[in-house]
Amino acid sequence: MATETHGAEALSACVDSHGSAVGMPQLCGDWIGNQVFWLIITLVVIFLILSKIALPRIASVLAERQGTITNDIAAAEELKRKSEEAEAAYQQALTDARTEAQAIAQKTRDDIKADLDAAMAKADADISAKAAESEAAIAEIRNSAMENVEIVAKDTAAAIVAALGGKADDAKIAAAVSNRMKG
Template sequence: MATETDTHGAVSACVDSHGGAVGMPQLCGDWMGNQVFWLVITLVVIYFILSRVALPRIASVLAERQGTITNDIAAAEELKQKAEEAEAAYNKALADARAEASKIVAEAKAEIQADLDAATQKADAEIAAKAAESAKAIAAIQASAMESIEAVAKDTTGEIVGVLGGKADAKAITAAVTAEMKG
């Protein structure tokens, strides 16, 4: 194993004759104190950087996020309450509209029924008037028919009596036909 002398003339077992490290320099016992010193310095610097710069920023971001989350939850609750109120108002308006529609339908049915009743009464009155006119016309036709039958019966009776060899006067024929027609 080669040894090297340092600036004070001391020999180190971690360096070869050409000035290169022998093995892993991190594991060299001669340099261990120096490495520990710089490790402590580095850790202290990192601690101060983290505690003075990074961690306060992280804490402020976390606090801001927590505030945002709290505000968003409060806003969501408020919006939920408004949505429930809007739904209740919608349901009430829908129920009112249905009630109003039912009322309008009932009024329309009543109006239509009244119009229908009036039209039915008018039609019944027209039918009754036409029936009365028809009855009068039938009575007139019946009376005319009876007169015609009576005239035909008188003529026929006069002809039959004449054919049978008898002579009937007009008064007797009229009396006989009238008596027979009355029943």
């Protein structure tokens, strides 16, 4: 029987004589209205809790995260800009240092070349002076040698003539040696 009476009350088809549910109470057609009512109440309470408490907290956390991300991106862009400026300044300083080093090296080369040219000019002047002195000494030696050759030639000619048994006049020997030396 679908409904039985237990004393003065009528029992539902979903409850047995002892008051226990028969089968699954959720599927009992007599209780569907009650279950829908409590379902709607529960969903409204969950919606109100979520919309008033949980969702604002989640939204604030998401907004805070978005703000942090935005600030971090801005800071990263600022640091990137500063690093690019620092790199450009470094490259400029490096270029300036290389230019200055080349200028210093060129100046040093020019100074060394000027010193070398001055030393070479002094050495050339010293060599020219010594060469002039040497040429003067050689000319003097040549002149004295020519005089000595003439004296030796006169003495030798007189000795040869005397050895051959002749008698030579000093004036004739001097004239003969002078003619021969002239060519």
